[in-house]
Amino acid sequence: MAQEDxxxxxxxxxxxxxxxxxxxxxxxxxVCGSLVSxxxxxxxxxxxxxETPNGA
Numbered sequence: 001m002a003q004e005d006x007x008x009x010x011x012x013x014x015x016x017x018x019x020x021x022x023x024x025x026x027x028x029x030x031v032c033g034s035l036v037s038x039x040x041x042x043x044x045x046x047x048x049x050x051e052t053p054n055g056a
Contacts, residue, residue, distance in 0.1 A: 013047045 017027035
């Protein structure tokens with residue numbers, strides 16, 4: 001998956017996810033355990049949520 005608007009100091013977004021063994025279309029967040037769709041903007045949106053002051 002191509003990452004848009006990336007910063008060289010920012011770690012790759014996909015490094016915070018594990019692939020769900022039973023479902024290749026889903027990923028599991030290593031930080032909070034949430035199941036996140038691997039397609040579209042969902043991985044980046046989940047990453048951004050963790051980066052906000054009120055995120056987990």
